Amino acid sequence: MRAIIPPYLLARVASAREPHLARAAVAARATLAARPGDLAGRAQLRLSIEGGDTLVAEQVPAPDRAVSDAQQREELPGVLVRDEDAPPSGDTAVDEAFDGLGATFALFAEAFGRASIDGRGGVLAATVHYGRDYDNAFWNGERMVFGDGDGEVFTGFTRSLSVIAHELAHGVTEFSGGLEYRRQSGALNESLSDVFGALAEQHHRGQTVDEASWLIGAGIFTEAVQGRALRSLAAPGTAYDDDVLGRDPQPGHLRDLVVTESDNGGVHINSGIPNRAFHLVAMRLGGYAWERAGLIWYRTLTSGLSPTTDFAGFAQATILAAAQEYGDDSEEVDAVRAGWSGVGVIEDAAPER
């Protein structure tokens, strides 16, 4: 069973003091009282005074995190070491994962009104210390998994909030209907994770589009590597240039689309194209990227995309989402169009069809 009225709305109605809402307030209070604790996930009660004499009780969604330790084996889930009510564990990777999941939860809840990965307040499950010298972080369909890195190229993968949020966003994409993890739909899947990864960091730090680094994975390379991060949304192809790793292979324009069988058809390579489109949109709109550009991308993701959507189809879906949110003639629609034409996915100054 799924609740139709979100708990925070019920709480607002329950606390209403206007005479004409008296019956509604009683009904809302009864509904809240009858609500099973696990139905809507965890919540925090936020109390505030409005208008000087009204106490407003608001239920806001809160994360329910569970971080496990694989103890350097490649076996999941590992041993549960920190759940939502536990104090910091003292293990850096465990606590970084816990905090990163919380910061990502906050982006989705506060900017987009989404409660957790599944939209229903479900548990955010992560495993750290996966494998030995394991150079990766991944989403396995159920949980986020982080290796410690080999110490030569990569340090631990929980050191960057953008990496944690990237993995969590894969879960959000999957629960939103999914994007097939191959070629262009796979590159869109990757790009959405980079976009929400960057946004989680910006939201957490309170950064505007001009203040943000737009990097994914800053801080996870060792000092021996010549590179700032793994990917750059602002300038795909410039994140690293290293003797051992080679050069960041990401294109930032459709004309440079890489055709390859590796990496599921280049999902981590061609994601540079939609990544840069998002950056162009966000820069044109300015301010906090999650407020408008991010919301448009989130609305697009949750609009019922086909799992095989390609760049052009996704671009049209973002234009539609912007028009629904802000109107056909809005500056947001113009910005979205300009972003996609800037990377060659739609034609320059595309007129209304």
Place this chain on the structure above:
Amino acid sequence: MPHPSDDDTTPVLRIEVERTGGFAGLSRSWHVEPAGDERAAWLALVESCPWRAASSPGSGMHGADRFHWRIRVTDRGDVRRAELDDDLDSAWRNLVDAVREGRMPPADGAPRR
């Protein structure tokens, strides 16, 4: 340094491991060309792997950012290839780890993890 066995017409055993995908999207590769005394032991390691059962990547793995592995063994003109997801079973893992480290696991073949 010229050496009779160094010219590329000499049949050699070559075992290549390539890892693609992952969060970073970086490809890494490793190889060994064991000769002499080591040859038989490496071949035994290769033979212990379930080549016939090797699945194509992406067939059974859910999620995102997973590693994929490509194994290629060339021996006197014979070429064998396998493409594997990251949930390597113990025989593949022993081979992959040995190639990455450039040396055979302990003689008793005991898995190291």
